[in-house]
Amino acid sequence: MQTILVTGSTGNLGRAVVAALATGGFQVRAAARDPGKLGSHPGVEPVRFVYEQPDTHAPALSGVDGLFLIAPPLDPEAAAKLNPVIDLARRSGVRRVVLTSALGVDAVEEAPLRRVERHLMASGLPFTILRPNFFMENFSTGFLAPMVRQGGIWLAAGDGKTSFISVEDIAAVAVAVFRKDSPPRECNLTGPEALDHAEVAAILSRVTGRSITYHALTEEQMLENFRRAGLPEGAVQYAANLYRAVRAGHAARITPDVEQVSGRKPMTFREFAQRKAAAWR
Template sequence: MRILITGATGNIGKAIIASLLELKIKSEIVAGLRDVKKDKSVFEKSDSLEFQEFDFEKVNQFNSYLSGIDILFLLRPPQISDTKKYFMPLIDEAVKVGIYQIVFLSVQGADKNSIIPHHKIEKMIVDSGVPYTFLRPAYFMQNFTTTLRRDILEKSEVFLPAGNARFTIVDVKDIGIVGAKILQNPESHQNTAYDLTNNEKLTFGEMVDQINEVTGQNIKFRSPNLLSFFFRKRKEGVPTMLILVMIMLHYFPRFQATPETSNSILKISGKEPENFRNFVKREQELFK
């Protein structure tokens, strides 16, 4: 069985591949890369790992990308918002080449929110008739060490219009473990969706407090109004589309019920999900 991992160089893709290699599964693992020559250097050499080109924007090459693939691990690159243009032909080709199962990285609440792209992609997959598994993770803890890290390092603050909304959260490493377990035995998870969260519901103020307690820093949480947030991020050179995504992720939850936590990580992986404080302890050098 050959498993293609799209978005292989991203946080999730790398976590999935690392967990698959650790499990030493018998399947062949194929990392889909936009630039194979350049991107394969981020992976350690392994006889179980192959590399091939995969570029979501090269629609006319989807057939060759999927040829010989049995299981497709699919995610949506943040810069791609036109799901009909890119994902409809991809899923159509998955049907044509006989993909056995699609494991799609969605988001928590995608089943209830028809506005977000993940909802539309989920529907396309269901309508295609290809067996599927939907992974619906909560807010990534790693956002603090990637997207939010610049403000933390340069301004000692987390600047988001999140107010006092409570968020369910998850460690990307736990997503990688769960994803690998599912890809190891995909038949047991067909036509199923899993919310992936830890056991906490925290505000950004509470998460920043924990970062300060662990690292000894004095980071502030500031919740600006939308105009202030938008114009500051544009001044910093953040693309408008990414700013809108950040607003969707952090502002809209203020007016929605807090999602529920889930026991899916424990159920599938056999281990308790990481809590936020332990995540900060593990990654604390990235906060300094």
């Protein structure tokens, strides 16, 4: 049985990947800054792991066959944190690294996650890079959930469309990649349709039976909100770049990769909202 180390395992994506790998027959080592957050699940061994604390890396990687790497979100220092872990994974005998990047990152060479992609490609390790679009779960358990519960979505997304994807579909791709002998090296992962935020708000309104409205902010208004919420300036500027790409239409692209790699059709936003309706009660 393969053992896979999953970093960021307490987050939106990490939790889904840990659950999918464990039910898919893998032994999972769930890496977390606070392993106490994880609870106890069959086939899952929690381990302490902090990017800024190198002494936590070798014990987490010891005896591991595969590494599913998740960067801290909106982190301009992603390369400084992840690249040494990739180097240690090679020295520790890890046989495959699956990196979570983000859709469109390969078009921006100076992007923090692109610098991690480049390092992994040059590492000599077998790898797969997953580039998902914005997660649907941002609305249910992520940074947009409190807004939705208040009855609004306040963002500088303009009327740009986004092919949102569920973390469950990304996790299904992760399982398929670790099962295959020759998985693809790069997957651009999207949902099956592109929606603007007014359309998202309309679906959430119908599913919850409440009025949820999209408020199109200027970039400066959105960044002020992020600063007021305590986001460090590097993360604020990172988020500004993401929503510039949305407004320019770069998040609207739809790819066939989820179904091609995992064999399942990615869920629609309506299916997601119906399944997660309890999140907004």
